[in-house]
Amino acid sequence: MAGEESTYDIHAVEQKWQDYWLRDNTFRADDDSPKPKFYVLDMFPYPSGAGLHVGHPEGYTATDIVSRYKWMNGFNVLHPMGWDSFGLPAEQYALQTGIHPAITTRKNIDNFRRQIRMLGLAYDWDREVATSDPAYYRWTQWIFLKLFEKGLAYQTEIPVNWCPELGTVLADEEVVDGVSERGGFPVERRPMRQWMLRITLYADRLLKDLDGLDWPEPIKEMQRNWIGRSEGADVDFAVEGLPDVLRVFTTRPDTLFGVTYMVLAPEHPLVNRITTSGQADAVQGYVTAASRMNDISRTDVTRDKTGVFTGTYAINPVNGARVPIWVADYVLISYGTGAIMAVPAHDQRDFEFAKTFDLPIIEVVSRDATPHGVGEEALTIEGVAVNSGMFDGLPTREFKARITAELESKGVGKASVKYRLRDWVFSRQRYWGEPFPLVHLPDGTVVAVPQSDLPVTLPEVASYKTAGSGESPLATIEDWVDVQDPSTGKSLGRRETHTMPQWAGSCWYYLRYIDPKNPDRLIDPAKESKWMPVDLYVGGAEHAVLHLLYARFWHKFLYDEGVVSTLEPFQKLVNQGLILGEDGQKMSKSRGNVVNPDEVVAVFGADAMRVYEMFMGPLEVVKPWNTQGIVGCRRFLDRIWRLCDGPVSDDPAPLHVRRMLHKTIRKVTQDIDRMRFNTAIAQMMTLLNEISKETIRYREVLEALVLLVSPYAPHVGEELWERLGHEPSIIHAPWPTFDPALCVEDEVKIVFQVNGKLRDDTMVAIDTSDEELERMALESDKVLRHLEGRPIRKVIVVRNRLVNIVG
RNA sequence: GCCGGGGUGGCGAAAUGGUAGACGCAGGGGACUUAAAAUCCCCCGAUCGUAAGGUCAUGAGGGUUCGAGUCCCUCCCUCGGCACCA
Structure with a gap:
């Protein structure tokens, strides 16, 4: 293979410079430098046992190129790396082997660090952080306590997937057709105590501030959809024969005259109160059946509509009409008010339900102000009111405003905004996560562990199995759970045994890189304002919603707390596309198509691998790996090497060569700014093809080419730069400039x-x-x-x- | 179902509305070599033609334009996200 036949000893050269960079601390970010700052961030990896796969270095190489380019342009660059090191795989491994997750994690981190260094990535290793390090998660706990103090963290009972046989809570993905994926045991919905974070309080800000971000539009759109702001009205219906009020949320208050029935979610608190004795058995049975279903089958849109009549009627506030109140699981307790007014003529779900149960359907919106009768499906457009009494003829938009005002003046309704975004379920019943710094007192109150006692560290456990109750393994460590008064030894209360989700540590790691060793505070404000915001954030699109939304939420909270000075953490975001296996399939162990960077580097070297990953296609695009394709990149580097290896002329290069050179400098520079690395490499190859035709090697051209290629292939870059008579590191050399006159x-x-x-x-x-x-x-x-x-x-x-x- | 990417040679891809296929891989031919590897040079979308040259061609079909891979409309396929959110 090409690697073995290479012109020079790749591995010796790569080793030489990796040692040099480490010794020289070349990539140290300087907190005191007067140069302009540039903060380049990679989404940090979970250090799995499998090590790096070729997908990781794609984004890392991209940020590495930008970092080195920025250094050469006189910036003070912060380019750190760390580890998202809490998480389930290490705990599952511990369950099987009994080896402590901390040990596994340390080993995996060492392997990841070795592989990342092997690729010549320019990180400031003095700033390395790991979320599972007590010195780190002390501050994760600190942020949580702030949230807790401000009332943004609360406990609630919410239904989770509980498997009695396994004695544990399962994630939705672990439940298939109502039984556990592993073992096939029955799973039930059981309300369990969970910690929640009030992200919904920030919904509006999270939505609005997206506008100012330099992010891919599709990603912003995904976040907007996830937040799901919707404007409408709350409307109160009287319940016949009872003092209760049934409040519904609707985006179409203009269709109030078309209401033919009401629906409560099975979990709605009014269900029991309003159900008549004649309907009690049916309703009870329905509610119980609904509670057994998991969210996935419950929300399966292809399912036929089901429901049951409560026996009670509601009174429509606009016309006094008497409409039956039903219970049906197509209404979700978690959205709006958990109850709806059904307008089957103009809502497809209500339409299907009305057809199924033979309920009336009244047309109240028309395209053209004349009724056309009800068709084969609901008419969900905006139009003009019909069959709506004195409101007939009003366009939807006007009608909405009028009726909302009218309801409000009568005290039976008001304009209302709802979000699809839910509060964040923040607890896990697991061992390998940040402990909550909380103590439950005997009287039921919950108090914060004093700041001076942080971090609350994880105790040693004998077994990583969850406690039989569904609590985490921590619940079985009596010494740890029982909090005693240090002077009297008297029991004060019991520690919270839940742990935080993996998202917690990744919500703020980009801040700790700025001041990684500060023992007294999360981050020094002067350093924070120097480095923030992150100028470029690169990572996989799989984190488009959750990680980026959670991190933005915490950042805004920290802004409100005066900890950070920017409203948003990540100014520019770029998602790298997935690298598929050679078979065009997603890389996975089971498919056996995983490409291991160790093997690639062993054959072709890190420089060739880096160049190839960037040459494959645009960064953002999904593309298949092709080991054969690296050969071309290896040849490219070898040819540059050979060019520089012979006699070099200090004479000025002929005009046609200089023209080509300056066009190349322009193209490569512009392409780095646009992050179009593939075309930058193509242009350098073109230049190389041209100058290879010349019999004389001109220093002017060679030096520029070496500088241009060095962010992509830094080992070759450093070595040739040195051989051309310069001092290392090449990142201190200025980026070449082009003469526009020579580009034409x-x-x-x-x-x-x-x-x-x-x-x-x-x-x-x-x-x-x-x-x-x-x-x-x-x-x-x-x-x-x-x-x-x-x-x-x-x-x-x-x-x-x-x-x-x-x- | 809804939202968002994307369909260009054998393959990865490139192309401010202006020569479609830059650059690379694979393939073919040649030089060097005892030979192979490496290296260097040439060819390389399809089709008709000895050639000159012509015709077709960017998922399909329409449209705008002097000119469309690029803009507009309809549709197909594919990947990703969300999925009864009232």
């Missing part, structure tokens, strides 16, 4: 078209006049032949490009 050719090819088809071409001096070009085109035999004597109707001349004769 003095001759251009002009294409002659007849009726838009290419017929001839010729070389002319640049900026030849339109008249001259037209004259030349009309002298072309080929053009004349294709005109076939037809009269010329029109001539289009595009200077320096083409002449199109229309005839």
